Amino acid sequence: xxxxxxxxxxxxxxxxxxxxxxxxxxxxxxxxxxxxxxxxxxxxxxxxxxxxxxxxxxxxxxxxxxxxxxxxxxxxxxxxxxxxxxxxxxxxxxxxxxxxxxxxxxxxxxxxxxxxxxxxxxxxxxxxxxxxxxxxxxxxxxxxxxxxxxxxxxxxxxxxxxxxxxxxxxxxxxxxxxxxxxxxxxxxxxxxxxxxxxxxxxxxxxxxxxxxxxxxxxxxxxxxxxxxxxxxxxxxxxxxxxxxxxxxxxxxxxxxxxxxxxxxxxxxxxxxxxxxxxxxxxxxxxxxxxxxxxxxxxxxxxxxxxxxxxxxxxxxxxxxxxxxxxxxxxxxxxxxxxxxxxxxxxxxxxxxxxxxxxxxxxxxxxxxxxxxxxxxxxxxxxxxxxxxxxxxxxxxxxxxxxxxxxxxxxxxxxxxxxxxxxxxxxxxxxxxxxxxxxxxxxxxxxxxxxxxxxxxxxxxxxxxxxxxxxxxxxxxxxxxxxxxxxxxxxxxxxxxxxxxxxxxxxxxxxxxxxx
Numbered sequence: 044x045x046x047x048x049x050x051x052x053x054x055x056x057x058x059x060x061x062x063x064x065x066x067x068x069x070x071x072x073x074x075x076x077x078x079x080x081x082x083x084x085x086x087x088x089x090x091x092x093x094x095x096x097x098x099x100x101x102x103x104x105x106x107x108x109x110x111x112x113x114x115x116x117x118x119x120x121x122x123x124x125x126x127x128x129x130x131x132x133x134x135x136x137x138x139x140x141x142x143x144x145x146x147x148x149x150x151x152x153x154x155x156x157x158x159x160x161x162x163x164x165x166x167x168x169x170x171x172x173x174x175x176x177x178x179x180x181x182x183x184x185x186x187x188x189x190x191x192x193x194x195x196x197x198x199x200x201x202x203x204x205x206x207x208x209x210x211x212x213x214x215x216x217x218x219x220x221x222x223x224x225x226x227x228x229x230x231x232x233x234x235x236x237x238x239x240x241x242x243x244x245x246x247x248x249x250x251x252x253x254x255x256x257x258x259x260x261x262x263x264x265x266x267x268x269x270x271x272x273x274x275x276x277x278x279x280x281x282x283x284x285x286x287x288x289x290x291x292x293x294x295x296x297x298x299x300x301x302x303x304x305x306x307x308x309x310x311x312x313x314x315x316x317x318x319x320x321x322x323x324x325x326x327x328x329x330x331x332x333x334x335x336x337x338x339x340x341x342x343x344x345x346x347x348x349x350x351x352x353x354x355x356x357x358x359x360x361x362x363x364x365x366x367x368x369x370x371x372x373x374x375x376x377x378x379x380x381x382x383x384x385x386x387x388x389x390x391x392x393x394x395x396x397x398x399x400x401x402x403x404x405x406x407x408x409x410x411x412x413x414x415x416x417x418x419x420x421x422x423x424x425x426x427x428x429x430x431x432x433x434x435x436x437x438x439x440x441x442x443x444x445x446x447x448x449x450x451x452x453x454x455x456x457x458x459x460x461x462x463x464x465x466x467x468x469x470x471x472x473x474x475x476x477x478x479x480x481x482x483x484x485x486x487x488x489x490x491x492x493x494x495x496x497x498x499x500x501x502x503x504x505x506x507x508x509x510x511x512x513x514x515x516x517x518x519x520x521x522x523x524x525x526x527x528x529x530x531x532x533x534x535x536x537x538x539x540x541x542x543x544x545x546x547x548x549x550x551x552x553x554x555x556x557x558x
Contacts, residue, residue, distance in 0.1 A: 045145065045188065045192060048186050048189050048523050050521050050522060050523060050524060051152070051181040051182050051185070052178070053171075053174055053175055054155075054156075054174045056170055056174075056398040065159070065160065067156075068156035068159065069160045069163065069164075069396065072160040072161055072163075073164070076106065076108070077106045077108065078109070079108070079110075079111070080108055080109070080110045080111065080254070080255060080258040081111045082113055082117060082121075082275075082276055082278070083261055083274075083276035084117065084120055084124060084272075084275050084277065085120075085121070085124035085125075085128070085271055085272040085275065086270075086271025086272060089111065090111050091111040091112055091117070093111075093112040093114070094111060094112055095109075095110040095251050095254055095278055096109055097109075097110060097252065097253065097254055097255050098407075099164050099165070099438070100167040100252075100404040100405065100406050100438055100439050101164075101393075101394035101395065101403055101404045101437075101438040101440075102394060102437055103438060107255050108254070108258070110254040110258065111278070112278060112279050112280070113248075113277040113278060113279035114279065114283065114284065115284065115287045117277065117279075118246075118277055118284050118287050119287075119291075121246055121277050122217060122288065122291050122293050122294065123293070124275070125217045125245070125272060125275055126244070126293045127272070128270070129214070129216060129244040132242060132244055132270065132272075132273050133213070133214040133242040133243070134242075135242065137191050137192065137240075137242070138192055140191060140239070140240045140241075140242065141187075141189070141191045141240055142268075143239075143240075143267045143269050144187060144188040144191075144236055144267075145184070145185065146266075146268060147184055147236075147264050147266075147267035147269075148184035148188075150263050150266055150267060151177065151180060151181050151263060152181055155177050155178075158177045158180070158228060158256070158259065159173040159176070159177045160173070161255065161256050161259060162177065162228060162256060163396070165252075165253050166225070166227045166252075166256070167359075167403040167404040167406065167438070168358060168395060169358070169400050169402065170395060170397075170398045170400075172358045176226055176227070176228050176229045177228055177229075179226070179228075179229035179521075180228045180229045180231075180260075182521070182523065182540070183229065183232055183233035183236060183237075183522055183540065184232065184236055186523045186540060187233070187236055187237055187240050187544075187545060188240060190544070190545050191241060194212055194546070194549075196211070197210045197551075200553070206555060206556065207555070207556045208553065208554070208555045208556075209556075210551060210552075210553055210554075211551070211552050211554065212241070212546065212549040212550070212551055213552050214241055214242030214243045215241075215243055215295045215548060215549060215550055216243060216244075216293075216294075216295025216296065216322075217243065217244055217246065217295050217296075218238035218243045218244065218245045218246070218295065218296040218297070218548070219245075219246050219289060219294050219296070219297045219298070220234045220245055220247045220298050221297070221298070221299040221300070221301065222235070222247065222248070222250060222257065222300060223250055223301050224250035224253040225358065225363075225406070226362075227253035227256045227257070228260065231249055231253075231256070231257050233522075233539055233540070234300065234327075234539075235247050235260070235264075235274060236264075237298070237539075237545060237548055238296060238548045239264075239269070240545070241545050241549050243296060243548060244272065244274070244275075245274045245275065246275050246277050247261065247274055247275065247276050247277065248278060248279060248281075248284060248288065249276075250301075251280070252406055254278045261274055261276045281305070285309075286312065289309055289312050289313055290315075290317055292317040292318065292320035294324060295322060295324060295325065296324065296325045296327070296548060297309065297313050297325070297326045297327070297328075298326075298548075299327070299328045299329070300328075300329045300330075300363075301329075301330065301331075303459065303485075303532055306328040306331075306534065309326070309328065310326055310328055313326045325547070325548075327535055328534045328535050329363065329528060329529070329533070329537065329539070330363075330532060330533055331363040331461070331485065331487065331533060331534075332363045332364060332365075332459065332485045332486070332488060332529060333367060333368065333456075333457065333458070333459050333483040334364060334365060334367060334485070334508070334517050335366065335368040335369070335479070335489050335517075336351050336354055336368070336369050336370070336489070336491075336492065336517060337371075337470075337473075337476045337477065337480050337490065337492065337493075337502070337506070338351075338370070338372060338375065338379055338476075339372055339476070339491065339492060339493035339494075339495055339498055340372040340374040340375050340473075341493055341494045341498070342372075342375065342492040342494060343492065344382060346514060347371075347375075347382075347492040348382035348386060349386070350490055350514075350515060350516040350517075351379070351465060351516075352383055352387060352390075352443075353518065354490065354516040354518050355369075355463065355464070355465035356387070356390060356401070356402055356443045356463050356465075357516075358402075358403075359402050359403060359405050359441065359443075359462060360443075360460070360463040360464060360465075361405060361406060361462065363487055363529075363533070364487060364488040364510070364517060364519075364527075365461075365517075366490060366516065366518065367460055367464060368456055368465070368466055368468065368480075369383070369465055369466070369467045369468070370451075370467075370468050370469075370470050370479045370480055371467060371469060371470065371476075372469075372470055372471075372472070372473065372476060373469045373470065373471055380445075380447055380467055383428075383429075383467075384428045384429045384445055387429040387430065387443045387445050390402055390443050392440055392441075392442060392443070402443060402463060403440075404439040404441075405463075407439060408435065408439065410461065410462065411435050411439040413460075413462070414433075414441055414460060414462030414463075414464065415433050415441065417454075417460045417462070417464060418430075418431055418441075418444055420454050421449075421455045421464065421466065422446075424450070425446035425447055425448050425449040425453065425455070425467075426447045426448045427445075427446060428445040428446065428447050428467075429443065429445040430443050430444030430445060431444050442463070443463040444464045444465070445465055445467070446464070446465070446466045446467065447467045448468075448469070449468045450468070451468050451482055452482075453466070457482075457483055473493075473495070473501070474501075477501065477505050481505075484531055484532040485533045486508045486509060486530030486531035486532075486533050487508060487509055487510065487529030487530075487534075488508055488512070488518070488529070489506050489508040489510075489511050489512070489517055490511075490512040490516060490517035491506065491511070491512075491513050492513075492514055493513070493514070499513050507530055507531070508529060508533075509527070509529035509530050509533065509538070521540070522539075522540035523540055523541075524540075526539065526541020526543075526544070527539045527540055527541070
């Protein structure tokens with residue numbers, strides 16, 4: 044029924060037609076700024092007095108939208124209705140559920156530049172990064188639709204004479220999706236439609252800095268034929284609404300993407316069996332990284348420098364996959380560092396309203412202060428080679444920053460900064476480089492730049508990350524091509540966009556019939 048999956052192509056903004064189309068989309072979005080967005084509970088629009096104000100991180104005076112804020116009473120209403128709707132939604136033909144995703148993907152594809160323009164405004168994404176975010180959201184819908192169809196009849200098991208055995212997957216229940224701001228469309232959409240297409244109902248609590256893109260997406264799902272109450276839009280504070288939904292005895296599954304500290308806390312809360320709860324909650328968490336680009340002495344040094352810069356500074360380093368550490372063999376250390384510094388100093392930073400801006404702002408004031416604090420720490424721990432300055436007078440802009448000569452145990456080599464900062468450390472040989480790469484509590488992504496096949500083979504076994512890339516940057520996993528998820532304190536290695544992901548949202552059921 045469905046054509047084979049193929050990922051959504053990225054837009055070439057060097058083509059005048061595409062550039063003009065994107066500029067028009069930006070104008071359209073600018074004409075809609077400041078609108079109000081209600082909660083959506085069981086298909087009903089609910090406005091509240093308490094609001095979340097979404098602001099443009101490039102221009103903090105510009106209001107993107109005013110979003111109603113849920114409280115515990117409304118969260119309770121949403122979860123009760125989601126539990127009721129689950130009883131019918133779980134029995135809907137999986138192919139029909141999949142068709143909703145395909146229709147939603149088609150709607151987003153027709154409005155691709157519009158959604159990307161919202162990401163430019165609300166998340167501060169440069170054109171290229173926004174376009175990739177939207178393409179990934181489309182990919183998640185298309186891929187998970189096909190995966191659901193492939194899983195709808197379960198897996199083959201053996202039967203003996205006189206019996207028929209079946210092994211099928213059945214929905215789990217009410218799902219709480221807590222999505223991040225950094226991939227405000229892609230991860231939000233992926234972690235919403237995965238439980239939805241597998242027959243669960245969803246309470247979507249988006250990040251408070253990027254709630255408008257989420258509201259627009261729920262409207263798309265409705266247009267695509269999603270029944271009332273299957274996905275409920277309940278933005279609110281983590282401490283009030285997030286904790287309440289995580290703790291609720293009717294919650295069956297929690298899917299979270301965000302910081303290590305919040306993820307660990309959520310994991311602990313979900314483990315407690317509440318009064319009236321007759322099941323153990325499942326938890327899918329992706330919690331970040333401290334990712335390393337390893338450069339061998341037998342490497343293409345221009346490729347190495349380019350890979351370090353792209354990994355470190357794409358979307359201002361605000362990716363859990365960002366390469367915030369460069370571990371370089373001592374024989375080529377100075378040359379690689381010089382090349383990276385040169386490229387870094389040429390990068391453009393500003394409001395991403397035109398395609399030639401490489402790096403936009405960081406997301407908000409709290410992020411700005413945190414990153415600038417780490418830059419101050421870096422000035423004491425290492426040698427500043429590039430950047431190191433910030434300007435928050437209009438938006439939250441930080442220059443791409445390179446530190447050299449770091450001890451592997453230094454704070455900026457160990458702690459997740461989540462900003463445009465990369466730290467260099469010197470390795471005496473390849474084994475030493477891998478040891479340094481593994482010396483953090485995280486294990487999400489990593490890259491090795493080397494032309495030595497034996498060293499790549501060693502890295503395959505010894506570099507302990509969930510996504511390992513050879514001779515390229517360590518960001519930019521594509522749905523269905525590079526399933527994404529990490530080891531250690533990076534999370535539960537759920538491998539989003541991969542063949543095992545949907546199964547995490549379902550329960551296996553064995554049915555045996557005797558004749």
